[in-house]
Amino acid sequence: MSDVSDKKITEADVRHIARLARIAVSEGELSDLAKELERVREWVAQVREVNVKGVASYGGVFDMELRRREDKAEKTDKDDILKNAPDEREGFFVVPKVVEARNGLIKKDISAVDLAENSFQNMEGISYLNAFITTTRDRALQQAEESDKRLREGKARPLEGIPIGVKDLFCTRGIRTTAASKMLGNFVPPYESEVTRRLWEAGALCIGKLNMDEFAMGSKSTFGIGGHVANPWVPPLNGDSKYTVMSPGGSSGGASASVAAGLCLGAVASDTGGSIRQPAAWTGTVGIKPTYGRCSRYGMIAFASSLDQAGVIAKNVRDTAVLLGVIAGFDPKDSTSVNKPVPNYENFIGKNIKGLKIGSIKNFEKMAINFSAYDTGKPFIQPASEMMRLWEESKKWLRDAGAEIVEIDLPHVELALPAYYIIAPAEASSNLARYDGVRYGLREEASDVDEMYEKSRRAFGEEVRRRILIGTYVLSAGYYDAYYLQALKVRKRLIEDFNKAFEKVELLLGPTTPSSAMLSGEYMDEGGREDVLYNYLQDIMTVPANLAGLPAISVPVGKNVKGGGMHEHDAGMPLGIQLIAPPFQEERLFQAGQIIENAAGTFTPPTRWWEKASDEPQTV
Amino acid sequence: MNPKPSEENLLQGETGAWELVIGMEVHAQLLSEAKLFSAAPTAFGAEPNSQVSLVDAAMPGMLPTLNGFCVEQAIRAALGLNADIQLRSTFDRKNYFYPDLPQGYQISQYANPIAKGGRVQLDLESGETKYADLERIHMEQDAGKSIHDIAPDATLVDLNRAGVALIEIVSKPDMRSAQEAQAYMRKLRAILRCLKVCDGNMEEGSLRADVNISLRRPGDPLGTRAEVKNVNSIRFIGQAIAYEARRQMKILEEGGEVRQETRLFDPKNNGETRSMRAKEDAHDYRYFPDPDLPPLVLTKEEVEKIRKDLPELPDQKKARLVKDYGLSPTDAAILCEDPARGDFFEKTAIGRDARRAANWILGDLFGALNKEGLGIESSPVSPDQLGKLIDLIAAGTISGKIAKEVFARIFREGGDPEDLVKQSGMEQITDTSALERVVKDILAKNPDKAARAKEKPKMLGWFVGEVMKATSGKANPQLAQEILRRSLDL
Incomplete structure (x- = not known):
């Protein structure tokens, strides 16, 4: 095989792929982008080292068969289809002339209108935590009245009156849903996601749509239109503006921050590469990503379809179990949803783990050290020693409770991250093609349709x-086999690793993240550009469960100490431990998670600084 | 598969002979209530954007689910085209931007189609048959419609068609003339209609052909092809091929190179084809497996059940019509193009002279239907009416000429042919004495001609004509001739 993976990304390549993706890129940006993408390319090209002879390359996680629906027609209200349209005429969507059709037309200079800027001026609920993009006070109050009535009448539903926050990635009928993107700034879905539908049906109150990284891409909740989210554990630092806010993790930072701060009892979020577990670990909360197919993806804005999965963040293991029990379950509207009964997860809280075999993922140790040695040009204090100590501590707790701990080797787990950063962007590039300014969302005016695409899609954020x-x-042509197909095969290898491991053990154990929370502006270069690779490395221990579709939970294990990690500001910040189970064995996660919670306790931020902060909105 | 270029198909250029090579990609809309990946209805011609679901409009978070009936339809089509059903097939995304493609990708089957191979029998005008082999058959979703000519400043987008189920039938480059390509299209349409898989309506776009055309010197490897898109009638297929053959031959004979490109057929401009896309916009579709859709797995049992329930296919029917009714292969092929034609024929022919029935259907009936723009399903003359008309001829009650008149009247006004003939006194005069009177009369009026006729028997025809005139065409011509001969001593 000729090695195309050695071919470096040039400025011409960037121009070509930006054209394919219909995103305007200025000449001035080409050089920086080419360098940045080349760094990523060089890094993901590691997947080429894996021997994938004889590996099948199906894109999904499990060997599923496609379900078939009955041939029954159902009409959708035309208004629902058209009401978000940027331009509509007599029932048609309207776009500027398609180039090949505009022969002979006089080229008019239509001024570009920035819809998005106006879209967010009336945004409510900007607090110091900045955890919400939209608050839904009226709706919550209305739902609360209904709940009180039901409670009085003894007709309470499982989550009656419980305030829940929803990551702004889930479509909510009649409530603006943005995915923290300018592209969707004004989008009001005429439908409800299956996961939130189940929540409201169970009596939960919707208090708002939670801040996040745009389209769930990011590890620090810094990349969305909602602005940086603050971690309730630390008040904003004074001084250097780049370092102002401690991140609550990402992409579900609004969810982790609001739960840690007690603004809501729980939150539903999504996890494509760690977006639930990493924020939970950084905020002292519990976060679960269930098995791929356990919760419906219907109405959850897609990032990477074969990896996306809805889950929950809550204060403790029991709340997490209750919430997951409500949102999990089969949905024929999602062809990858799995038709398996949902056990009563709460029943497993407090169940003993005597004789349970748990494998400690020994590869994570080396990965943590490599992570700490990442060359950023900034001084490290020392490797993640406190995380390593707490990992050992957790083993002891589990052993004390009757579990048997063994060491497990997952040979391909180190290459999970580069494979992920091929598969997830590939799927995203296609999933996000629908944001074209034709039927809903942001539209920049232009004189022809291709120009409209490129200008409108320029509104996607940097990441x-x-x-x-x-x-x-x-x-793209010529690279598919070397990168995408190879990554799919590496993914299969990783799945085989997990399958083998689960022949020996019933659960796997390892850290959730190699470090505790970071500052939002950490690892930016002098020009204010993010260190792309460093951000990607945050997902190093969470991504394997997504690639293999496995359920995984992060439970707080303790707090970092001064000098216990690589950052100057580590002291007192929460750390999380991760448990990974075989497919559809979420109950084991709750069972063992509760043992850890019993030993480690629950974690609450030391002060409620955000309540005392001035009303002056913070800008970062 | 047709290795030797047949002489008659070669095009003679100024620098020598050229062989035309044609392959076809045909898109057929599957008949179903709901769309392939959504529950929206598939009705044609509805108000804009009124047959669109949230999935078709690619609203954020919307997911595709597969319509099982469309799968059955695809299997049925593939079996009817002698293709091998693949028990495991997968859906891929084909990525490109266009306003009527809401997802920014088309869900199609690229790596693993639902069927591979297949073979179609071509019925040529000469009565001979040839075969064209198929590469593959796969399922995919249709796009919406971009309308460029309503608004002067904008393109309007209607998504009613977006998401309707299609199968794409890809042939090998096995055709060598416009006639063969047209025969291929006719046969595909006949098979799909017979299976009730597609309505075959090319004008409404439920059956569309992209034609790949190239030229080469006989015996050479394949030349560079041009793809002509959306040729939406069988006549246009002929025009497009003729135009392309001329265009490419001119380029090649002048020493140029044919560019591999997509061209648009323009029926308003004498069937010209025009280049569609600029070269810089070369497409890179970035196919990859659709992560929203697990593999489609079929069981042998369900495939066999569908195979068992297949109706009689056009080729089988054609063979039967030739064998059982003694029809010519050409006539039989035309009658098998549409299941309704075959039914009409068999209902008419049963217990009658089948060839006469075929002649009436292919001649007078099709002529009249064509003139009115009607399909055989909406024929104002039923098989029963036509059958009775044929019976009247067979019994000698009316002459062929009168029969045409009767046919025209029942086509326009309806009614029973027998009653009509009786009421209007159109029965043939077979009464010898009555005709003898007429003949006597004519001979008496034309003594000189009668005298000449004795020497020049050819004159007899003139007299027969006079008899027919005198009887308003009702005289039995054989009988009239007989009496004339007798009277003139011939």
């Missing part, structure tokens, strides 16, 4: 654009 470009590159 989303970067991932679309990477994804377009790895799928």
Whole structure:
């Protein structure tokens, strides 16, 4: 095989893939982008080292068969289809002339209108935590009245009156849903996601749509239109503006921050590469990503379809179990939803783990050290020693409770991350193609349709654009086999590793993240650009469960100490331990998670600083 | 598969002979209530954007689910085209931007189609048959419609068609003339209609052909092809091929190179084809497996059940019509193009002279239907009416000429042919004495001609004509001739 993976990304390549992805890129940006993408390319090219002879390359996680629906027609209200349209005429969507059709037309200079800027001026609920993009006070109050009535009448439902926050990635009928993107700034879905539908049906109150990274791409909740989210554990630091806010993790930072701060009892969020577990670990909360197919993806805005999965963040293991029990279950509207009964997860809380065999993922140790040795040009204090100590501590707790701990080797787990950063952007580049300014969302005016695409899609934020470009590159002619197909095969290898491990043990154990929370502006270069690779490395221990579709939970295990990690500000910040189970064995996660919670306790931020902070909105 | 270029198909250029090579990609809309991946209805011609679901409009978070009936339809089509059903097939995404493609990708089957191979029998005008082999058959979703000519400043988008189930039938480059390509299209349409898989309506776009055309010197490897898109009638297929053959031959004979490109057929401009896309916009579709859709797995049992329930296919029917009714292969092929034609024929022919029935259907009936723009399903003359008309001829009650008149009247006004003939006194005069009177009369009026006729028997025809005139065409011509001969001593 000729090695195309040695071919470096040039400025011409960037121009070509940006054109394929219909995103305008200025000449001035080409050089920086080419360098950045080349760094990513060089890094993901590691997947080429894996021997994948004889590995099948199906894109999904499990060997599923496609379900078939009955041939029954159902009409949708035309208004629902058209009401978000940027331009509509007599029932048609309207776009500028398609180039090949505009022969002979006089080229008019239509001024570009920035819809998005106006879209967010009336945004409510900007607090110091900045955990919400939209608050839904009226709706919550209305729902609360109904709940009180039901409670009085003794007709309470499982989550009656419980305030829940919803990551702004889930479509909610009649409530603006943005995915923290300018692209969707004004989008009001005429439908409800299956996961939130189940919540409201169970009596939960919707208090708002939670801040996040745009389209769930990011590890620090810094990349969305909602602005940086603050971690309730630390008040904003004074001084250097780049370092102002401690991140609550990402992409579900609004969810982790609001739960840690007690603004809601729980939150539903999504996890594509760690977006639930990492924020939970950084905020002292519990976060679960269930098995792929356990919760419906219907109405959850897609990032990477074969990896996306809805889950929950809550204060403790029991709340997490209750909430997951409500949102999990089969949905024929999602062809990857699995038709398996949902056990009563709460019943497993407090169940003993005598004789349970748990494998400690020994590869994570080396990965944590490599992570700490990442060359950023900034001084490290020392490797994640406190995390390592707490990992050992957890083993002891589990052993004390009757479990048997063994060491497990997952040979391909180190390459999970580069494979992930091929597969996820590839899927995203296609999933985000629908944001074209035709039927809903942001539209920049232009004189022809291709120009309209390129200008409108320029509204994607920096990180989303970067991932679309990477994804377009790895799928493009000549590179598909070397990157995308190879990554799918590496994914299969990893799944085989897990299958083998689960022949020996019933659960796997390892850290959730190699470090505790970071500052939002950490690892930016002098020009204020993010260190892309460093951000990606945050997902190093969470991504394997997504690639293999496995359920995984992060439970707080303790607090970092001064000098216990690589950052100056580590002291007192929460750390999380991760448990991974075989498919559809979420109950084991709750069972063992509760043992850890019993030993480690629950964690609450030391002060409620945000309540005392001035009303002056914070800008970062 | 047709290795030797047949002489008659070669095109003679100024620098020598050229062989035309044609392959076809045909898109057929599957008949179903709901769309392939959504529950929206598939009705044609509805108000804009009124047959669109949230999934078709690619609203954020919307997911595709597969319509099982469309799968059955695809299997039925593939079996009817002698293709091998693949028990495991997968859906891929084909990525490109266009306003009527809401997802920014089309869900199609790229790596693993639902069927591979297949073979179609071509019925040529000469009565001979040839075969065209198929590469593959796969399922995919249709796009919406972009309308460029309503608004001067904008393109309007209607998504009613977006998501309707299609199968794409890809042939090998096995055709060598426009006639063969047309025969291929006719046969595909006949098979799909017979299976009730597609309505075959090319004008409404439920059956569309992309034609790949190239030229080569006989015996050479394949030349560079041009793809002509959306040729939406069988006549246009002929025009497009003729135009392309001329265009490419001119380029090649002048020493140029044919560019591999997509061209648009323009029926308003004498069937010209025009280049569609600029070269810089070369497409890179970035196919990859659709992560929203697990593999489609079929069981042998369900495939066999569908195979068992297949109706009689056009080729089988054609063979039967030739064998059982003694029809010519050409006539039989035309009658098998549409199941309704075959039914009409068999209902008419049963217990009658089948060839006469075929002649009436292929001649007078099709002529009249064509003139009115009607399909055989909406024929104002039923098989029963036509059958009775044929019976009247067979019994000698009316002459062929009168029969045409009767046919025209029942086509326009309806009614029973027998009653009509009786009421209007159109029965043939077979009464010898009555005709003898007429003949006597004519001979008496034309003594000189009668005298000449004795020497020049050819004159007899003139007299027969006079008899027919005198009887308003009702005289039995054989009988009239007989009496004339007798009277003139011939």
